Amino acid sequence: MKRFVVVDSNRCVGCHLCVYACTNRFGYVGVSKSAIHVRSAGGVERGFAVIVCRACRDPPCARACPVDALALRPGGGVILNTSKCIGCGFCVNACDIGAVMWDSEFMKPVICTHCGYCVSFCPHGVIALEEVT
Amino acid sequence: MNSWIKTLSRTLYLDLSRKQFWIEERDDLFSKWLGGTGVAIQLYREESSRRADPLGPENVVVFAIGPLTGVFPMASKVVSVFKSPLNGYVTESHAGGRAATAIRYAGYGAIVIKGSSDMPVYIVIDEEKVRFRDAGALWGMRSSETVGKVLREAMPGAGYRTIMRIGRAGEKLVRFSNLTVETYRHFGRMGLGAVFGSKKLKALVIIGRKGFKLPNPRAYREVYREIYELTKGPATRKYHDLGTAANIIPLDKLGALPTRNFSSGRFDGAREISGEKLAEDNLSRRLACTACPVACIHLAAIREEYEDEKYFYKTEFVPYDHEPIYALGSNLGISDRYGLLKLIKVVEDEGLDSISTGVVLSWATEAFERELISIKDTLVELRWGNWRNYVKAVTYIVLQPNEFYATLALGVEEAALKYGGVDFALAFNRVEPAGYHTGPLYHSSLAIGFRHSHLDAGAYSIDQSLVASGTPVPSPEEAAKMIIEEESWRQILNSMVVCLFARGAYSKNIVEKALKALGYEIDESRLVELGKQIYLEKHAVKLSEGFEPEKMRIPKRVLETPTPLGNIPEEYVRKVVRHYIKLVREYIEKVGSSNEVFREIDSTSAT
């Protein structure tokens, strides 16, 4: 099983190519469907924060979901069952690192699936997929 | 019509006089002129009048992005079109950062700003709303960096927003003040800062978090991959490694690095202020515009101890590029790297264009040396290399404590007309030149270029390749054709809108493929045609505003200081200019009857 990791956010140049890659998976462009988020760490001269699901073993987001739409994913993190999800947004608030994004078009959370598609578009070795047992 | 245009054509109109806004669907323009430059010049023409005062409410500012913005790598730029307060003609300036993608994903393709406010305001735009806000607390702040900090804290949308703002220089209407984007990127040239200042518009915050469904995701992904690989390198490698500062040493070796007010093409301190030295000793971080793998933005860190307390330090970050290094470095005889970075920092904080600032100061230094002006005017001794005094002079340009500095704030042309030294006042059409002294094609391109930027036609690189291959200099007619052809193709790139550092990646074929993947039906040859037409449209508007290139002053200094291709004969540049005039006038005649702006010219020339 693989898990997505941020290797070194100090190497990040803030290009957002990972964000665009993630949105592209769904046949969209832009930022609204991305599970990864990059913003400055208080001014770009201080570098960037790469905000993404860190594959918790006991994910607070899953515990917060009132309708069990977030199932535990082997290897960490969660899998979203969109037909169960009622769009309450509790999971967004439950994640302390802010890694549950929100799709305001469909009114559902955007959940990282740890597929690693974005990794192949990061030009600077910031992010990677890692084997977990 | 293809559905992609529908996602792009929403145009936001802001009227500062009435604090109103409205949205129009301009698919008419976006389907005919693609976007970016092509669309912006049409919107400008619709809204502006020929005789508009650049600093009056009649001037309009248009921002536009294009079909590839936020969609393909390095489609990262916004085009602005406005009437320049430096010379009174329509012009164009580009910036990157997050500005382009924020506009795109806020749901707009263009923004038109008209009128002027009676009190300082800033405007916040997001996917749903537009709000006018009181900028009273921001007006007059000493550093544009602080303005950025305040807005950053106050506004939502971190990561997906742009914060454009002017510095004090814009408020004080310094004709070459800029509009800073995020931190460290700029609509640098031609005085957009002063236009904002005259409208009492301190800042524009745009937050964009939308997404758009692709018409053909599979085709899109394929082209995306191809462009990504092309932009990642190796062609762009040098911009990633050293940034544009990589040019300093090669230009110096060639004898094409403008030094001490263009009196030489070689600088004895070039090595000290080179991209290599800066990277080794000062580079602290590299940044990218949105969607760019190159990350050419280089930030230096400088540590400074406070004079009044030992061990009390501050660390400041300074963006550096070829242009500020030339204008404020070699051009002012500054080889002290620390001093150069301090000077760039002040120019940045005040919100000035570094190129114009450097050239204004190098003229002043020479005029001071020749005793055309005295310390009574300059207040500090202006001497090559004395960066501490230049730092003070920069602040004087902004605050304008006496008549001399108030004149400097109007640009080098005005200063020289008043105090003398016209022969060594570097300006084409009242605009100070970018940092190359490569040869006749480059300087000719400055004479006829629309943006007054080295990027109009990239003619510095044509000169350089002539030197490298030992090819004789082409005839002025040939040169004019080469420059105009290149500038014409760049209109397409500027309508997409891609960063011109990606011009190698975005070949005609790739642009066609990228557009096709989005549902456009257009082929290479049509693109080339359209590029020419956009070129002519732009220049026709400029001529219709009274631009008289025949009367242009060619700075003597440029002709006297040898370039790697020898001395430039004045007649050479004039011939290029004549060819340009002929071409644009012919176009005006051809389309004249179908177009109001041109009818206006026809009637004036008839009287």
Ligand code: SF4
């Ligand atoms: S692709 Fe890499 S460098 Fe670019 S924003 Fe994402 S993590 Fe940072």
Ligand code: SF4
């Ligand atoms: S090459 Fe530089 S200016 Fe161009 S998009 Fe990339 S970071 Fe921005």
